[in-house]
Amino acid sequence: PQLHFNRDSVMLLVLLFLSLTSALDPTSNNALYQCGVRRRIGVQLIERGWVAELGQWPWHAALFHVSSNGSSSYACGGTLLDQRHVLTSAHCVTTKRRKNIVPIRGSRLMIHLGQYDLREITGVQLRNVSEVHIHEEYSTNRNDIAVLVLSSDVEYSDFVIPICLDNRVDPDLTKLVGQRGSVAGWGLTENQTVAQLLRTAQMPVVSHVECVQADPTLFGRYLDRGMFCAGERNGTSVCNGDSGGGFYISEGDRWVLRGVVSFSGVDETRQCDTAQYAGFANVHNYLGWIKDVTGSRGGTDDKLDIPRRRSEIECEKYKELAGKRGNGICLNSRQPHNVALIYENSWGVCSGALISDEFILTACSCMKRMKPVSARIGQFVTIKIAKTLCHPQHEDFVNDVALIKLESKVEFAASVIPACLANDWTENLYDTLLLTGFKEDYRVYEDVPGFGKRPKITELVESVDNLIITEAECRNRTEAMGRTDRITDSQLCVYSPGHEILHAYDSNGLAGGALQTYNSRTCIYSILGICADSYTAQSVTIYSRIARFLDWIEPIVWAVDDPTESEDEDGTPPEYEGNELSLGSSTEDTCTYKFDPNQLTPTGPIRKNTVVVDTSEFKDISIAEFRKLFEELRLNLSAVKSV
Structure with missing residues (x-):
């Protein structure tokens, strides 16, 4: 006899087959889910702190602290990035020991995924934490971000789905102002009681200026360029217990993680002030760091992979050279990449930075009158220059970057290690900005082989108290000195408040010098900019932004x-x-x-x-x-x- 199937019976067979294969291989379910896309149809967005719907925020995680007797208590929220990693706030997973901030042991942490009611764990996926990664420059409310590595993979379902990380969002926070995002958590309610059911709210991003004006003491102190501010000031805000949760923004049919709840103000009773704004860690600034820690390509959606630049790949090799001793102290010397450029039959010095075994990055303005003939790398290595290359669009102080090729390759040592090149995703990772360069000491003369007697090139001068300022503030400070050109997207304007650092250099020594950050975890420096112009009276320096020149640099150097x-x-x-x-x-x-x-x-x-x-x-x-x-x-x- 012939078998006849109608459309409904065929669909039933297909569903039965999928159910059987999923039961045999639970991981096959994961392919059915996309980051940031909810599977629970008909979920409404709820405003002003109402109870969320089941499955509304499938990437929201609950972080529990586990005591020595095995009992656990809810502490913070978190966001699922992929099958093995959860993003949260650093202050949720750290403690103080002898005045030092240290991570809480993973054995004292537990992650709940798919949780809706804190009193019920049926159907909830529980995972121990095997590793805790705190941002290496975390301090009170700064760089307040951490990644937790789960003990085993989670299984995706309608109630457990990762969020998307999008490297394509505009890094300019001013364009985010006014945009509404959603938060979720089991934090304190308006009655100062812990919510048992997951609650959610919508709130807009507000400008830094408005935020600081609302509470200068709190936000003026803690709101930095790695954060943004959001809230309604009408009772719709985050509270104790909401920390570590995400700030989600809808992009069409998917959700993207834009922030992590960090802090809010307190009222006269020392409880969180729900009529005040809240501070969020800006996730976009930490995409490179998250990628480094998770070992992923920047999220859970293959289409949103952060491209691995050639300079990034080379940077991994430099990290192996730097290393640490057993006591955690970096093996390399301070600034092992900085270079002094020497001119023939002329006094004066320009600075540069070693970025490979045969290339130096500097400013084209260092070759304006004459070209340097040799480079001093570290204290003892001097190599002749084979070739200089200015950026093809260089004009005055615009596109003021250049590459120098050495006659022979550099042998790396603790005192000679190249610097990494910051890109769009790594240039905002660290708060500390170092400004460096060389100068000549005209009181002391030394014999330089091939050059005779000349002023001694002194030890490196360094400034650590530097701020990247806006174009408007930069213009206000430099117009008095005769500068009328606007600061472009390929430039950075740096202000060094309270320092006479710029006066420590002669007219050339600062040119070509690097603006850089330092990663104490890897012992590696990353170059954000190369000095193009300086206004010593205003303590302002203009840098060429290296992230904008990588497409020119990389094919030449590598x-x-x-x-x-x-x-x-x-x-x-x-x-x-x-x-x-x-x-x-x-x-x-x-x-x-x-x-x-x-x-x-x-x-x-x-x-x-x-x-x-x-x-x-x-x-x-x-x-x-x-x-x-x-x-x-x-x-x-x-x-x-x-x-």
């Missing part, structure tokens, strides 16, 4: 991974031009393919005897990786007829 790989198998050298990397002609007929960077599937026009790959979305591809890709293509093309 053009070829390995000299042995500089030629293709048929002897034709690879050619690099713009974002297109091509290999020479093959002896066989092959097709030209251009790749969709996300899908890596062949598309586009066809041509004989060459393969071209558009690398615009993965700039860090190496010759070795390209060759492997090329060989895979050759196999795939074997069945394609030439045209």
